[in-house]
Amino acid sequence: MVPFGKRDNKQEVIIMCEKKTFYITTPIYYPSGNPHIGHTYTTVACDSIARYKRMQGYDVMFLTGTDEHGQKIEEKAREKGVTPQLYVDEIVEIFKKLWSFMNIRYDRYIRTTDDYHVESVQKIFKELYDRGYIYKGAYKGKYCTPCESFWTESQLVDGKCPDCGREVIDAEEEAYFFKMAPFAERIEKLLTETDYLRPRTRATELVNNFLQPSVDENGNKTYGLEDLCVSRTSFSWGVPVTFDTKHVVYVWIDALSNYITALGYDNGAYQDYDKFWPADVHMVAKDIMRFHAIIWPAMLMALEEPLPKHLAVHGWITFNGQKMSKSLGNVVDPFILGERYGVDAIRYHIMREMALGADSSFSNEIMINRINTDLANGLGNLVSRTVAMIDKYFGGTLPTEREEGEFDADLIAVATGLKEKVDGYVENTQLNLALEEIFKLVSRANKYIDETTPWILGKDESKKARLASVLYNLLESIRIASTLLSAFMPTTMPKVFEQIGATDCATYENSDRFGILPLDVTVKRGEAIFPRIDIDKEIEALNAIYQNNEPKEEAEEPAFELPEHKPEIAFDDFEKVELRVAKVLACEKVKKSKKLLKFTLDDGEGERTILSGIAEYYEPDELVGKNIAYVANLAPRKMMGIESCGMILSAESGNGLKVVTIDDSILPGGSLV
Ligand code: MSP
Secondary structure, three states: OOOOOOOOHHHHHHHHOOOOEEEEEEEEEOOOOOOOHHHHHHHHHHHHHHHHHHHOOOEEEEEEEEOOOOHHHHHHHHHHOOOHHHHHHHHHHHHHHHHHHOOOOOOEEEEOOOHHHHHHHHHHHHHHHHOOOEEEEEEEEEEEOOOOEEEOHHHOEOOEOOOOOOEOEEEEEEEEEEOOHHHHHHHHHHHHHOOOEEOHHHHHHHHHHHHOEEEOOOOOEEEOOOOEEOEEOOOOOOOEOOOOOOOEEOHHHHHHOHHHHOOOOOOOOOOOHHHHOOOOEEEEEHHHHHHHHHHHHHHHHHHOOOOOOEEEEEOOEEEOOEOOOOOOOOOOOHHHHHHHHOHHHHHHHHHHHOOOOOOEEEOHHHHHHHHHHHHHHHHHHHHHHHHHHHHHHHOOEOOOOOOOOOOHHHHHHHHHHHHHHHHHHHHOOOHHHHHHHHHHHHHHHHHHHHHHOHHHHOOOHHHHHHHHHHHHHHHHHHHHHHHHHOOOOOOOHHHHHHHOOOOOOOOOHHHHOOOOOOOOOEOOOOOOOOOOOOHHHHHHHHHHHHHHHHHHHHHOOOOOOOOOOOOOOOHHHHHOOOEEEEEEEEEEEOOOOOOOEEEEEEOOOOEEEEEEOOOOOOOHHHHOOOEEEEEOOOOOEEEOOEEEOOEEOEEEEOOEEEEOEEOOOOOOOOEEO
16 A cells, blocks of 8 residues: 555556646745745745746645744743744744735645644654664764753854853764765765756755765775764754654754655645655755755655755845844845835845845845836836827727837847746746846837837827837737736736736736737726835935834843853052043934944043944933043044044943943042042
8 A cells, every 4th residue: 555645656647647737845944033035035936936837837836834843943932931832833923924925825834843744754754764774873062061952063153152152062962863875876966967956056065065975096986975963852842753752853854854744745634745746846045955955865765755856046145245134133124125115026126136046135225226227117117108108199099000110020029039038047947037038028118119209100190000009019018028027026917917908818828929919909097016216215214214123123132131240350450441530511423323422521631532332322412411431541443433532431221321420529530449
């Protein structure tokens, strides 16, 4: 008997006669924090491909989900004082809310805490064990006793625990390992001789870093691929190993299996494995390429299951070239952007910017410029000008007489040749190139308006047939471009179809044919599909939003902790510090700095300038007239182009910093001893 969901050769024959299938997946994301523009990119890209394939007539399965087990989640939940399950439930809701906001149409959402997935992972683990690919050994690593955590050498910060900064010790714990060696050669071939990995250029890096092949003097090839630790006993938030329950399955076997368990592999929840496996595309960013390029194929080889067809690896979205992180306050929030500029504009921008395999630096300026240039001025203008001219010259309905003219053939060739090119790019997961190609038609059509000058034709009664042809050709070009774009911008394109009278005929099949709209098509003027954005105003508004968001994030941290004590110092050292009193004469914000205030002080001998990073806690005039304490002999330091001579003393309090003020009876210049 064939176990639940597994491949049965007889069934395979039947499937071959059915509708073509297409299976695409995103990574399952860690619900350890809110999703940001990076997670949004992968999901939007997969959604667009899934929509395109549905448009092409495929029976599509688009899977996304969340990877909810592991030590980090367990710790985060503990910090918050809730159970891990409650903790992940809350964040998963935010992921789902974002996907609905971004108009993501997934077919299935898997959570690794779903019962059916847990059941399958346990069976997969056992099967790998029974087949001899999983064995018991000892996990050796750096252990932080107070945190009860193992770390790898590379995770340590200055050789210490990255969480608490304390010393770590060499330690080992019992663990299960997955044998990688039997698969090394096949994996090398998969990466270097097939088109599994996209882009292929990453294969060498993977082979050299992880497979580490070497040939001895007799020509025998060996690999340095290490076995993978696949269980832990030091935390409990995971899938228990059925035959050794003090162990939980360590993340990757649990996480990677999702791509098959979601189809019903080794469980009775779904019966889609035969239909959709092997996956057509797994899309991931480079951070988890190794797991998908090496470990996942090895697991499937061990299970004797077919390998996925393609692994598409994209780069990172960085912010102005820097990695996005909560502590840097540069995490781009898709909710904020989508609400201000429309979800489709954001979808378009991120897909247009990211080339497969390369990083993409996010910047608000580039985003707004791109929306203005391509969407508002390019496509939006083309639609509104065309529809407005049909309204103006023909009362909204084109007459049926036509007259061909110069430039028509070229426009028609670009329009009818587009679908094939876009198909190719989507097939190869090169979405930026697909969009670039579609916008070549948009530019060509805008140029056609300049070439054919319909506003001049409109003045001449005898040119009406020519004018109707020009406007019709424009409508047809818009229909083709917007049909192909509808997979990428699914909310806005139906509005375009409505304006150009193409609601019934804007189909994929029609997108390489010209002359589909009826000759006497009626258009319907509507609102601008992509309104132009005032760049200066918006940049200012976005900067203000991000500034306001920063302290809020910090406020979520534990309110106040006593600072750690510093090592003892000799009295002589203390004596070196000159503490004095000064009166605040004036105070202002330092331009372009969120943190700094510039103080002009009367120090008893004259005026002195000191910059202090307390702008978040004080209005500039709040301290004017007050006596403060400061370090007078600190070496001067230039910040934001201003020299700061000394340091104003502040005390840490539960809600920020409070300047130490001194009684009025002490004159400026007085020493603190
Ligand atoms: N849970 C694992 C994946 C298991 S898949 C079997 C994981 N989760 S994650 O939440 O860290 O998600 C990583 C993925 O999120 C990346 O591979 C990428 O798809 C997406 N991105 C997260 N931040 C990103 C950027 N800054 N830029 C681009 N994509 C990013 O790893």
